[in-house]
Amino acid sequence: MNFWIKKERNEELFFRFDGEDVRAIFTPRYRPVDDFEVLEKLDSLGYGQTPVQCHLDDLFMLVSILDGNQSFSINGDRFTPGISVSNSEVALLPSL
Numbered sequence: 001m002n003f004w005i006k007k008e009r010n011e012e013l014f015f016r017f018d019g020e021d022v023r024a025i026f027t028p029r030y031r032p033v034d035d036f037e038v039l040e041k042l043d044s045l046g047y048g049q050t051p052v053q054c055h056l057d058d059l060f061m062l063v064s065i066l067d068g069n070q071s072f073s074i075n076g077d078r079f080t081p082g083i084s085v086s087n088s089e090v091a092l093l094p095s096l
Contacts, residue, residue, distance in 0.1 A: 035061040038087050062086045 001022070005013070014026040035056065042048075042063065053064040066082040073079070 033087060035087050038085060039063070042085065060086070060088050 010027060012028045014030060015022055016024040047065055050065055055062040062084065064082060064084045066080045068080060071078060071080045
């Protein structure tokens, strides 16, 4: 990690810790996004009337949008593809 920090040479890195462990390192490009902004964007893309599976609390949001038109079966098990969008208000998700 020290090698990467020296190579990055960015004094604006943002570190998140879990106790004494580094949990995430963000560059200045990192911008927090509120859950409501994510949901508004999904609505503007036409998902507003689409059935979803959702988990939402004050720490974490997970929205799964299924595409029932693309369902298929393999060996008797039914699969329904779609997309999942997750966001953490307190940065619980690992950074990519």
